[in-house]
Amino acid sequence: MKLLLENKEPIADGVVLLTLRHPDGDPLPAWAPGAHVDLVLADGLVRQYSLCGDPSDTSAMKVAVLRELDGRGGSRHVHDVLAAGQLIEVGGPRNHFELVEAKRYLFIAGGIGITPILPMIARVEAAGHDWRLVYGGRTRSSMAFRDELERHGCAEIHPQDEHGLLDLESLLGRPEEGTAVYCCGPEPLLAAVEEHCAEWPDGTLHIERFAPKPDAAQGPRHEFEIELAQTGTVLRVPADRSVLEVVEQAGVSVLSSCQEGTCGTCETIVLGGEPDHRDSVLTAEEQECGDAMMICVSRSRSPRLVLDL
Incomplete structure (x- = not known):
């Protein structure tokens, strides 16, 4: 869908907030806390x-978009090229960071990782649940939505230049039954939170990534077959090509976006065979189930996969 960029405003150092509306005023698709959208910024830049x-x-x-100085160009395009009044192709919304029911919630955000957590806080507070937010950033002025959050007694703001790194040991050192932990932010924070939550009950930790886990897509690459269940077509996937590339070359239309296993757009149902999961989206439990895979990066442990395509 094409949406109108109604407004673009700075809300923190290096962060702009985009407001998108339907050009004809039509209602936009429903979404729930944790959802994300794809912005098609230019040819091949999603x-x-x-x-x-x-x-x-x-x-x-x-x-809200942070200017990534060492990024691949997407945030620079948003900051330097996009202007109010432009039409932008938007895909989604999709949600791989859904808010689960719990007795209490611990939200941990690093930098721009606060964005998916804001609607979650509003939802759990409206429902009367106990919650706590610990929000870290480089400096106070770089932390988006800080003023809004500081009005909440359950929100703790920790600029690194004032307080140092977040004290994850005190936050997560003792598992708490009934607490759901939600974390979004830079990879070092996510990896540290995962390590500290290793002894917590299964299903406690929920993480959102917009960059692949280090070495997630690594591993031996060998040839295998895929069977497209809807037509019975059998295709060979060479060691140097992805499932997504092979099915697209065969004329099968599959929605995809990041092509690095982080956005979940290309998630495909697996009807047979054992996937070799190399994505950064599915939880360990979801990967073990083996009934879906991200075909942009994941491969096969069995000679053939049967896909619902």
């Missing part, structure tokens, strides 16, 4: 951003 507005407001979608 990036995923978490929705940070109000899910009940179907008149607008909002995303």
Whole structure:
């Protein structure tokens, strides 16, 4: 869908907030906390951003974008090229960071990772649940939505230049039954939180990534076959090509975006065979189940996979 960029405003050092609406004023698709959308910024330049507005407001979608100095060009395009009044192709919304039911919630955010957590806080507070937010950033002025969050007694703001790194040991050193932990931010924070939650009950930790886990897509690569269940077509996937590339060359249309196993757009149902999961989206439990895979990066442990394509 093409949406109108109604407004683009700076909200912190290096962060702009985009407000998108339907050009004809039509309602936008429903979404839930944790959802993200794809912004098609230019030919071949597609990036995923978490929705940070109000899910009940179907008149607008909002995303906040950090200028990534060492990025691949998407955030620079948003900051330097996009302007109010432009039409932008938007895909989604999709959600691989859904809010689960729990007795209490611990939210841990690093930098721009606060964006998917904002609607979650609004949802759990409205429902009367106990919650706590620990929000870290480089400096106070770089932390988006800081003023809004500081009005909450359960939100703790920790600029690194004032307080140092987040004290994850005190936060996560003792497992708490009934607590759901949600974390989004840079990879070092995510990896540290995963390590500290290793002894927590299964299903406690929920993480959102917009970059692949280090070495997630690594591993031996060998040839295998895929069977497209809807037509019975059998295709060979060479060691140097992805499942996505092979099916697209065969004329099968598959939605895809990041092509690095982080956005979940190309998720495909597996009807037979054993996937070799190399994505950064599915949980360990979901990967073990083996009934879906991200065909942009994941491969096969069995000689043939049967896919619902």
